[in-house]
Amino acid sequence: GHTGMEDGVCDECNYGSTETVTHTVTIPTGTGFEVTGETSATEGEEYTFTVTIDEDYMKGESFAVTVSNGEITDNGDGTYTVTKFISNFTITVNGVVLAPTEFTVTLPKTGSGYRVNTEAGYTTTINKNNDFKFNVTFVEGFKAGNNFKVKANGTELVDKDGVYTI
Numbered sequence: 603g604h605t606g607m608e609d610g611v612c613d614e615c616n617y618g619s620t621e622t623v624t625h626t627v628t629i630p631t632g633t634g635f636e637v638t639g640e641t642s643a644t645e646g647e648e649y650t651f652t653v654t655i656d657e658d659y660m661k662g663e664s665f666a667v668t669v670s671n672g673e674i675t676d677n678g679d680g681t682y683t684v685t686k687f688i689s690n691f692t693i694t695v696n697g698v699v700l701a702p703t704e705f706t707v708t709l710p711k712t713g714s715g716y717r718v719n720t721e722a723g724y725t726t727t728i729n730k731n732n733d734f735k736f737n738v739t740f741v742e743g744f745k746a747g748n749n750f751k752v753k754a755n756g757t758e759l760v761d762k763d764g765v766y767t768i
Contacts, residue, residue, distance in 0.1 A: 622644055623646075625643050625645060626641065627639065628692040628693065634699070639651025649687070650677075652680055653681075653682065659699065659701055668693075671689045671690070703730045704730070706728075715744030716738055718736055735767050735768075737766065738766070754766075
């Protein structure tokens, strides 16, 4: 509990004081990310900082941003806000991993009346920042209907001269 509250101010933690109390913020460094923010925070005010993931890295399954001695809110835009801190605190970032440099394109099995074909010179294993080209052909007696769509990971693709590019 608070002690020495006769004058309305705790002797130990300064609770009840009208003076500005600042706390030290320990900002981490690490591989694959950068944290930017002030190195001090004013008690009773919100403290916001930014976590930027470096190129060639990504948030892994265990990605987490935490702080000691406070509550944190992920603002959804790379910034985080800390509230309810009453002492120095440390920001921690975990779960940043190297992004894959090679991807495998999974083509659908031949459907009813159509076939997906890899364009000449392309394979279903592609390197980061490279594209993949393919076409869709119809077997005899079939054609694209009014609602025909080609999608990759849920995003509709538009062909250029019959060739689709991911």
